[in-house]
Amino acid sequence: MDFKELLKKDFIILDGGQGTEFQRLSDFSYEIPEMLNFENEQLVGSVIRSYAEAGSDIVNAATFGANSVKLRPFGVSAEQMIAKALSVAKEAVAGYDTLVALDVSTIGQLLEPTGTLSFESAYDLYKEMAVAGEKSGADLVFIETMTDLLEVKAALLAVKENTKLPVLCSMTFEENGRTFTGCSPSAMALALEGLSADAVGVNCSLGPKALLPIVEEILSVTKLPVIVKPNAGLPDPKTGSFALSPAVFAEEMREYARLGVKLLGGCCGTTPEHIRQMKEAVSGIVPSVRKTEKKSAVCTYSTVVEIDRPRIIGERINPTGKKLFKQALLENNIDYILSQAIEQVNAGADILDVNVGLPEIDEKEMMVRVVKALQSVTDVPLQIDSTKPEVIEAALRVYNGKPIVNSVNGEDAVLDAILPLIKKYGAAVVGLTLDSGGIPPKAEQRIEIAKKIIDRAAYYGIDKSDVYIDCLVLTASAEQEAVMETLRAVDIAANQLGVKTVLGCSNISFGLPERELINHTFLAMALARGLTLPIINPNIRSMMGTVRAYKVLSGVDKNSSEFVRAYSQKSAEETSGVSAASEVTIGYAIANGLKGEAARLTERLLLTAEPMDIVSNELIPALDKIGADYESGKIYLPQLIMSAEVSGVCFDIIKAAVAKSGGVQQSGEPIVIATVKGDIHDIGKNIVKVLLENYGYQVIDLGKDVPESEIVAATVKHKAKLVGLSALMTTTLPAMKETIAQLRASGHDCAVMVGGAVLTPDYAASIGADHYARDAKGAVDIARMVLGGVQNNL
Amino acid sequence: MIERVDIKQAARLLGFHDGVPDEVTLRLIEQYEPILADAATPxxxxxxSPVEKCPVPLIGNDIQKHLENCENVALLCATLGAKTDTLIRSAQITSMAGAVVLDALAGAAIEQVCDKCESEIAALYPNMQMTYRFSPGYGDYPLSVQPRFLLALDAVRRTGISVTESGMLTPSKSVTAIIGMSSNKMERTRRGCISCSVREKCTLREKGEHCGF
Known part of the structure; x- marks a missing residue:
C-alpha cells in the first residue's frame, strides 16, 4: 500500500492524539515528548501500535518537534532523532497495513518579520528533517499544527525539493476562523494547492463541531483531498481532560464524511477508541461529490482577492520615470517604497505591482527585500513585475500567499523559462499579447498570441483561470487607430476566450495635454468591454472614481454601498475644525501637527522668500522651541514626533523647489543607525531617525537585528562620523558591546551613541560608547554636538 | 477582543505620570484606541503547580523572595497576537506619532489581558492569596528561562507565543509571569518600578517619587 493507493478509498483514517496518550499512560515530564523515543521506546511503540490496531491507515512517528533548534539542548541531532523515531514507529506497525508519516510541526520560533527566524533558515531546518525522514523509510510527510502559512511553505518546499514523499499539510485555526498569525482557511487552501500539497486541512484547537465552518470554507476553494483532525472537544481548565467521549466524537465526525472530507482522524484528547469508533461510524457513508469551481483569485496569507469584478492594480512601485523612486532604490530606502505602497492601499488598490528593476542595483536581492518588507506592513496581494526568471523565482519563494507574476509573452523562450516557475509556486501570470515580431496591429492577431500563451500554460499544468491576458495599450497620440483595436482585443479575450484581462492604462495619454481626462475615459471604455485588472495610479481621484462608478453602473457594487462608503468620508484635517486662518504660522502648524496647513504655508512662503531663509527663520526655530518644550516637560513624545513629521513635509517641499530651480542638493552629514543583532524592538530607533532627518542629517537606517559586520561595513562605506545603536533587552547588550568593539577595530574614526530601555549612562560608558542618548531628543543633541548644528543640505 | 483599552495607563506609558494626557496626545489616543482594540487578538x-515542582527554574534571589511562604505558583502567558505587531510596524511608515501612541496602547492592553487571566485564577482558587505578577527579566530573574516557560505552558501551540534566540517573546506584545499562591495570609506587595518599561527614564523615579502604579 502507498499513499496513491490509499487515495482510491472513500476515507483515509489517520491517528489520534499522540502527546495526550503519552500523558494519559505515563507520568512523563519530558520537556519535549520526542525524547521518549529514546527513553521509553515501549510506550511510544505501544501508542502508535494501538492506533494501527484501531484502524488508522496512516500513523505519525513521534517526530513532531524533531528539529535541530528544539533538540539542541538535548544533545540529539534531528537526523538521529528521526532515524530512531521512525524505526520505533515502523516496528510498532509491523504486521498492519499502515503507512508511517514523518510528523513535522513548527520550528517553535516565529518567522520574520514578527520573529527573527528567516524563511531560508526555516527551509534548511525542514530540509534536514525531510531528508532524514525519507532516508529512514517514512512513507509520507505530515506537516501539522501550523499557524504561519509562510512556515508551511518553507516546510512544503523543503520536502518537495529534496524528497519524493507525498505531503499532507494541516494548520490550526481558532474560534475566530484564523490561525494565531492571522491566516485564513481559504488563503491556506489557495496557496497550498498552488504549491502542490497532496492534501490540506485542519487539526487541533477545537472539537469537530466548532471546526465545521472552517472546513466548509476549505472545501469550497480547493479540489485537493481535505484533512480534518479535531480535538476531543475542549479541555477542562482544572483537570485538563477533554470533553468528548469516543461515541460523541465519532458521531460528530460523520458530518465530515458526508461532506467529502477524505482524511479523518483526531488530535489532542482523542484515544485509539475514538479512532476505532469514528472509523466504524463513517464506514458506509457515501461522500457527497464535491463541486469546487476553479476561480480566478490571488491572496496574501490572510486575504483572498477574487478576480470576479474590476480589481485595481496599483502601479506606483516602479522606478520608470520616477526620480525619487530611483533615488530610494539606490539608497536602499525601503521606507520610501513602503510609504508608496501604503498610500496606494489607502487609496483603494486591491493588488500592488512591484517593479524594482534598475541597472545599477542587484534586482534579485532588492526584490526579495521589498517583497518581505511589503508583506510586513500591507495585506494586499502583490504582482511581481520583472522579466528575469531568477528575480521572479526569488520573489515567488518568499511570497506568503498566491501572487501574480508580470509577465510572459508569446515568445517560446520566455514561456518555457517562466511558466514552469508559475506552476511550481502556484502563482497567476500576466500574458502580454506580443512576441518576437513585436505588438501585432490587429486584435485578432493579439488574440492568437493570447491563445498560444493559454495553451502553453495548460501544457505546464496551469489553469486558464490563472492566466490574465494583457492586450497592450499604445499611445493614442501616436497610433490613434490602435486604441479601438486594443479594446476589441479586450472584448474578445474577456468574452470569447473567457480569461481575465489586464491593461496598463496610463500610457494611453502620453504626449497629450489633460492626460487625466484621456486616461479615465479610456479606463471607462475598457471596463465596459470586460477589463478586470486595470493597472493604474490609485492616488488619482478620477481613476479610482471611474472604477468605483463603473462598479455601481454595472451592478457589481450592490446597493452602491462601496461607492457611498468611499465618498461619504471627509479627510481628518477637513473635519478637525482647525481653521485655515491667515494668522496661522508655520511654527503653529508644526506645533499642532497640521500637515496640510504647514505644506500650504511653505508653498506660499516660497513665492516670496529664499528656501534657506525659510529653513533658518521658520523651521529650525520652530523645531528648537518644540525641543525645548519637550525637555522642560511642557510637551510629550507624541507631540514631539508629530511636529517633526510636519516639519519633514515642509523640508520635502523646500527640497523639491530647490531641485526644480536647478539648485544642487547636498546631503547632510551621514549618521548610521541600527538596532543590534538579536533585537527586534525598533520603534525607539525609528523615532530617533525621524528626528535626526528633520535636523537635516542623512540617516542610513540599517533596520533591526543587524549583524555587527554590516554596521561596520555601512559606517566605513558612508564615512559616517556618528553611529547610533539601540538595544531594548539585557540579552542583546553583548551584541551592542561587540558592535562597538568591531567599529573600533576597523580603525574608522567615529563616535558611537547608544540608547534603549535597559541602558544607563554608566553601562554605556562601560561598553565603550562615547555617548548615552537618554531619548530621541538626546540623540539629536548628541548629533549636533558631534557633527555641528543644523545641516545646510539644501 | 478588547472592549476598551485603559487610556490612563497608555498615557502613563507615554510619560504622563498622572495618566492625564495633553490635548494633542488625547486626540491621538482617541483616534488609535479603536484601531488597536480591533487588531488585538488576546x-x-x-x-x-506546587512551588517545589515548578517546571520553570526559579533562579535568583528576587524570584525566591517573591515566592516566600507560597505553596503554589501560577505560571501564565498572554499575548495580543501578531496582528498588533503588523499594525504598529505599518503605522511607523505613515505616522511615527501614531505608532508611538499605538505602542503605548498595546502596552496598556497586554496588562489588561494579564489582569483578566489573573482574576480567572483568583476565581478558581478563592481561598488562596496571590502575589503580584513577576516576569523573567525583573530583578535578577533571567530572561534565559523563557524557553522553559513557554514549553511548560505549551505556549507555541496554545497561544502562538514563541521566543527568539535572544530571549525575546514574539509577538512583541506578549508576557510571561509567575504568581505566588498561598493559603496563609500574605501581605500583597505593590509591583512598582521593577516591572515598569519606562523605569530607566522615569523622572519621578529619579526624584525618588512614585506614580502609584
Whole structure:
C-alpha cells in the first residue's frame, strides 16, 4: 500500500492524539515528548501500535518537534532523532497495513518579520528533517499544527525539493476562523494547492463541531483531498481532560464524511477508541461529490482577492520615470517604497505591482527585500513585475500567499523559462499579447498570441483561470487607430476566450495635454468591454472614481454601498475644525501637527522668500522651541514626533523647489543607525531617525537585528562620523558591546551613541560608547554636538 | 477582543505620570484606541503547580523572595497576537506619532489581558492569596528561562507565543509571569518600578517619587 493507493478509498483514517496518550499512560515530564523515543521506546511503540490496531491507515512517528533548534539542548541531532523515531514507529506497525508519516510541526520560533527566524533558515531546518525522514523509510510527510502559512511553505518546499514523499499539510485555526498569525482557511487552501500539497486541512484547537465552518470554507476553494483532525472537544481548565467521549466524537465526525472530507482522524484528547469508533461510524457513508469551481483569485496569507469584478492594480512601485523612486532604490530606502505602497492601499488598490528593476542595483536581492518588507506592513496581494526568471523565482519563494507574476509573452523562450516557475509556486501570470515580431496591429492577431500563451500554460499544468491576458495599450497620440483595436482585443479575450484581462492604462495619454481626462475615459471604455485588472495610479481621484462608478453602473457594487462608503468620508484635517486662518504660522502648524496647513504655508512662503531663509527663520526655530518644550516637560513624545513629521513635509517641499530651480542638493552629514543583532524592538530607533532627518542629517537606517559586520561595513562605506545603536533587552547588550568593539577595530574614526530601555549612562560608558542618548531628543543633541548644528543640505 | 483599552495607563506609558494626557496626545489616543482594540487578538493560558515542582527554574534571589511562604505558583502567558505587531510596524511608515501612541496602547492592553487571566485564577482558587505578577527579566530573574516557560505552558501551540534566540517573546506584545499562591495570609506587595518599561527614564523615579502604579 502507498499513499496513491490509499487515495482510491472513500476515507483515509489517520491517528489520534499522540502527546495526550503519552500523558494519559505515563507520568512523563519530558520537556519535549520526542525524547521518549529514546527513553521509553515501549510506550511510544505501544501508542502508535494501538492506533494501527484501531484502524488508522496512516500513523505519525513521534517526530513532531524533531528539529535541530528544539533538540539542541538535548544533545540529539534531528537526523538521529528521526532515524530512531521512525524505526520505533515502523516496528510498532509491523504486521498492519499502515503507512508511517514523518510528523513535522513548527520550528517553535516565529518567522520574520514578527520573529527573527528567516524563511531560508526555516527551509534548511525542514530540509534536514525531510531528508532524514525519507532516508529512514517514512512513507509520507505530515506537516501539522501550523499557524504561519509562510512556515508551511518553507516546510512544503523543503520536502518537495529534496524528497519524493507525498505531503499532507494541516494548520490550526481558532474560534475566530484564523490561525494565531492571522491566516485564513481559504488563503491556506489557495496557496497550498498552488504549491502542490497532496492534501490540506485542519487539526487541533477545537472539537469537530466548532471546526465545521472552517472546513466548509476549505472545501469550497480547493479540489485537493481535505484533512480534518479535531480535538476531543475542549479541555477542562482544572483537570485538563477533554470533553468528548469516543461515541460523541465519532458521531460528530460523520458530518465530515458526508461532506467529502477524505482524511479523518483526531488530535489532542482523542484515544485509539475514538479512532476505532469514528472509523466504524463513517464506514458506509457515501461522500457527497464535491463541486469546487476553479476561480480566478490571488491572496496574501490572510486575504483572498477574487478576480470576479474590476480589481485595481496599483502601479506606483516602479522606478520608470520616477526620480525619487530611483533615488530610494539606490539608497536602499525601503521606507520610501513602503510609504508608496501604503498610500496606494489607502487609496483603494486591491493588488500592488512591484517593479524594482534598475541597472545599477542587484534586482534579485532588492526584490526579495521589498517583497518581505511589503508583506510586513500591507495585506494586499502583490504582482511581481520583472522579466528575469531568477528575480521572479526569488520573489515567488518568499511570497506568503498566491501572487501574480508580470509577465510572459508569446515568445517560446520566455514561456518555457517562466511558466514552469508559475506552476511550481502556484502563482497567476500576466500574458502580454506580443512576441518576437513585436505588438501585432490587429486584435485578432493579439488574440492568437493570447491563445498560444493559454495553451502553453495548460501544457505546464496551469489553469486558464490563472492566466490574465494583457492586450497592450499604445499611445493614442501616436497610433490613434490602435486604441479601438486594443479594446476589441479586450472584448474578445474577456468574452470569447473567457480569461481575465489586464491593461496598463496610463500610457494611453502620453504626449497629450489633460492626460487625466484621456486616461479615465479610456479606463471607462475598457471596463465596459470586460477589463478586470486595470493597472493604474490609485492616488488619482478620477481613476479610482471611474472604477468605483463603473462598479455601481454595472451592478457589481450592490446597493452602491462601496461607492457611498468611499465618498461619504471627509479627510481628518477637513473635519478637525482647525481653521485655515491667515494668522496661522508655520511654527503653529508644526506645533499642532497640521500637515496640510504647514505644506500650504511653505508653498506660499516660497513665492516670496529664499528656501534657506525659510529653513533658518521658520523651521529650525520652530523645531528648537518644540525641543525645548519637550525637555522642560511642557510637551510629550507624541507631540514631539508629530511636529517633526510636519516639519519633514515642509523640508520635502523646500527640497523639491530647490531641485526644480536647478539648485544642487547636498546631503547632510551621514549618521548610521541600527538596532543590534538579536533585537527586534525598533520603534525607539525609528523615532530617533525621524528626528535626526528633520535636523537635516542623512540617516542610513540599517533596520533591526543587524549583524555587527554590516554596521561596520555601512559606517566605513558612508564615512559616517556618528553611529547610533539601540538595544531594548539585557540579552542583546553583548551584541551592542561587540558592535562597538568591531567599529573600533576597523580603525574608522567615529563616535558611537547608544540608547534603549535597559541602558544607563554608566553601562554605556562601560561598553565603550562615547555617548548615552537618554531619548530621541538626546540623540539629536548628541548629533549636533558631534557633527555641528543644523545641516545646510539644501 | 478588547472592549476598551485603559487610556490612563497608555498615557502613563507615554510619560504622563498622572495618566492625564495633553490635548494633542488625547486626540491621538482617541483616534488609535479603536484601531488597536480591533487588531488585538488576546490569548492567555496558565497552569498551577506546587512551588517545589515548578517546571520553570526559579533562579535568583528576587524570584525566591517573591515566592516566600507560597505553596503554589501560577505560571501564565498572554499575548495580543501578531496582528498588533503588523499594525504598529505599518503605522511607523505613515505616522511615527501614531505608532508611538499605538505602542503605548498595546502596552496598556497586554496588562489588561494579564489582569483578566489573573482574576480567572483568583476565581478558581478563592481561598488562596496571590502575589503580584513577576516576569523573567525583573530583578535578577533571567530572561534565559523563557524557553522553559513557554514549553511548560505549551505556549507555541496554545497561544502562538514563541521566543527568539535572544530571549525575546514574539509577538512583541506578549508576557510571561509567575504568581505566588498561598493559603496563609500574605501581605500583597505593590509591583512598582521593577516591572515598569519606562523605569530607566522615569523622572519621578529619579526624584525618588512614585506614580502609584
Amino acid at each position: 490569548r492567555y493560558r496558565y497552569i498551577i
